[in-house]
Amino acid sequence: MLPVSVPDTLPLFPVLDELLLDVLRSLSPADWQRPTLAPGWNVQAVALHLLDGSLRSLSMLRDGHFASPGPASGEYADVVGHLNALNNSWVAAGQRLSPPVLLELLAMVGPRYNEFLRTLEPTAPAAFAVAWAGEAESTNHFHIAREYTEKWHHQQQIRQAVGQEGPLLEPPLYEPFLTTCAQALPHHYRSVAAELGTVVRVQLTGPAPSTWFLRRTPAGWELGQDYMRPVAASITLDGAVAWRLFTKSLPPAEAVRYLQRQGPPNLTQPILSLLTVMA
Structure with missing residues (x-):
């Protein structure tokens, strides 16, 4: 990765x-x-x-x-x-x-x-x-x-x-x-417990398609790309509203309408509170 x-x-x-x-x-x-x-x-x-x-x-x-x-x-x-x-x-x-x-x-x-x-x-x-x-x-x-x-x-x-x-x-x-903004993901997931090697895929659709992977390592979660193996959980987010979610402008109750999540909730729920501003 x-x-x-x-x-x-x-x-x-x-x-x-x-x-x-x-x-x-x-x-x-x-x-x-x-x-x-x-x-x-x-x-x-x-x-x-x-x-x-x-x-x-x-x-x-x-x-x-x-x-x-x-x-x-x-x-x-x-x-x-x-x-x-x-x-x-x-x-x-x-x-x-x-x-x-x-x-x-x-x-x-x-x-x-x-x-x-x-x-x-x-x-x-x-x-x-x-x-x-x-x-x-x-x-x-x-x-x-x-x-x-x-x-x-x-x-x-x-x-x-x-x-x-x-x-x-x-x-x-x-x-x-x-x-x-994606650089915040490992820190945001720092308290999420998972077995070593667990991988979560985060995919953005829309105007600027992006795919990132979070992998659990002994030192914590690391952010990567181009991972080709099966994942434990996946998150797909409408990229047109991603900027609002990352900057505290899209309430979680509204954000779920733009999300597709598969896998254990503890691995997908944190995306709703990702924050990349000082607020």
Whole structure:
């Protein structure tokens, strides 16, 4: 079984930026106020959050500027609470900005953010680990891919709200998102008991077909591909909604309508709670 590597997403950031500006420029004043899948946030709020992510990264990671104390501890709940407070305070203040001003800022900051990412040594330790994949230390390569999933899914929240989802579901953009999210599977299954050698197949249909395998080893679950032997359980998920499931935008009760599962429930049920965002 071959490993599933973290994809190279760096060249895709300018593409995402251009698509974001395209969709935002197409919106009417009413569209900016449409609710999104992000609880309590409309289109303008999500666009503000995308701007904040770039500005905050440049300030902290490029310039070493940390404007406030960090979370109370490194515990997951404290980190999430801290991030949510930062996000909400920015969005509240950003209501003073008009959509044209917001567009101008996004157009200006995007290239500077992408330029900074290109300065990072891919194999060097990232400033922040990818916690949702269970890592205590991550490479910059994985950090950049994690940032790609953030940029991708928040733009898709905007696009879902205004009925323009198609462009981000094209395989060149969607496959890297999905493959990066798949890195969370071994950590997510860490407490699932199974005999050594047990294999679970996870298959996505739709716009960017993907197949991954989870195999139980003495060290835990490992993620792979191109496995040709029988499996103990299989999960098939409609790829058009996979992004929503992975980013806490598809409640489990609704997600089951898009799933086909075969095998012991303890091996298939965890897919319903897979999470690849800090929430």
